[in-house]
Amino acid sequence: MEEYAAGLERSVKALTRYAVALDRLNEELNKLERLASELDKWGSLLRDVAPHLSSEALRLVSRVNRLLQQLPLEDPLRTLDEASITVREARRLSRVCKSVYANRVNELLSSASQLLKSLRRASRSTSIMTASEARMYEEEVRKIISRLEEALREPLSHGLNLSPIREELKKLEEASSKLLEGLLSxxxxxxxxxxxxxxxxxxxxxxxxxxxxxxxxxxxxxxxxxxxxxxxxxxxxxxxxxxxxxxx
The missing domain is CATH 1.10.10 (Arc Repressor Mutant, subunit A)
Structure with a gap:
């Protein structure tokens, strides 16, 4: 009888450890799902501006998805360890992605600000046509700056692809250069x-x-x-x- 009771107690403790491990594993898996969603978005946003980082993010997303789809629940503690390690890695990578994206946005904001200064000069020209055209370009640059500032505050919510923005600025810079040509020595x-x-x-x-x-x-x-x-x-x-x- 005592042996039976001891065996029952061991079983209860084992089941308790198993249940606790499952609860903790569930928490980690929920974190992983959220982080995988973030990394998937970062992968898309960085595809053109930081391709290596984009590939790294998408590889980790694939790894997370495999872990979520093929959970070896017979040993939840081992699975919990793997999930916890992956959570830490995903958080680190998400921070890096955010930092790199912010740097690229700030680079474009700097270019846009410089372009705005040039256009302000042109808008003060005594030529009515030149001044009018410069103010039109100014308005376009201001809209770009507004979009970039919003993307800097909430990058994943806005999901702003930076490649088209870079192309827009390039075209405006070329137009601005032509506009300013001959105005000043x-x-x-x-x-x-x-x-x-x-x-x-x-x-x-x-x-x-x-x-x-x-x-x-x-x-x-x-x-x-x-x-x-x-x-x-x-x-x-x-x-x-x-x-x-x-x-x-």
């Missing part, structure tokens, strides 16, 4: 860039005209006379706004 472009830098540094504070011309000359390598003349030219063309305040 190399020296004028250098003066405009330095004026933009000075404007950011001054933050709406005033500066003496002689100080401004000297700074332009020093930074661009132009003579004082040339810097002063080109300051007049770029202001006349609409690529800079100078507010003059005279004091007796």
């Amino acid at each position: 190399g020296e004028e472009e250098a003066v405009v860039r330095e004026l933009e830098r000075l404007a950011r540094a001054l933050e709406d504070r005033g500066v003496e005209l002689s100080t401004l011309i000297e700074a332009l000359s020093r930074k661009t390598g132009l003579s004082i006379e040339r810097a002063a003349y080109l300051l007049y030219v770029v202001e006349k063309k609409g690529f800079a706004r100078l507010h003059v305040k005279l004091k007796p």
Whole structure:
């Protein structure tokens, strides 16, 4: 009788361990299903921009699916170990995918911001046709920036494929280059860039005209006379706004 009772107790303990292992295994498998869904999306989003990482993500998805479809439940502890290891690997890979995707989005945002600056210059042109066309392109670039910022916040929800965005920006850059062709000479472009830098540094504070011309000359390598003349030219063309305040 005592032997029977001891055997029964061992069986109960074994069944308890089995039940606990199954509960934990179920939790891990639920995590795996969610992570596999994430990795599948990352695989699609990164296919063109990071093909090696995309392949790695999709391989892990296949491995997860095989594990979910062929569960060896006769040894749940061993299966639990395998599932836990796979969960950790999937989490790591998902973080890497998110980081790489964010880097690619930020690269495109940087390109779009630079393009927007160029178009803003063109929109200040005295040519009505050039200014109108530049503002049209500006609006398109702003829409792209908005989409990229949304993708950066919620990449998997938006599922934004970056390859078409890159192509759109490339076409807009080419159109912008043609638009800006002939509007500014190399020296004028250098003066405009330095004026933009000075404007950011001054933050709406005033500066003496002689100080401004000297700074332009020093930074661009132009003579004082040339810097002063080109300051007049770029202001006349609409690529800079100078507010003059005279004091007796």
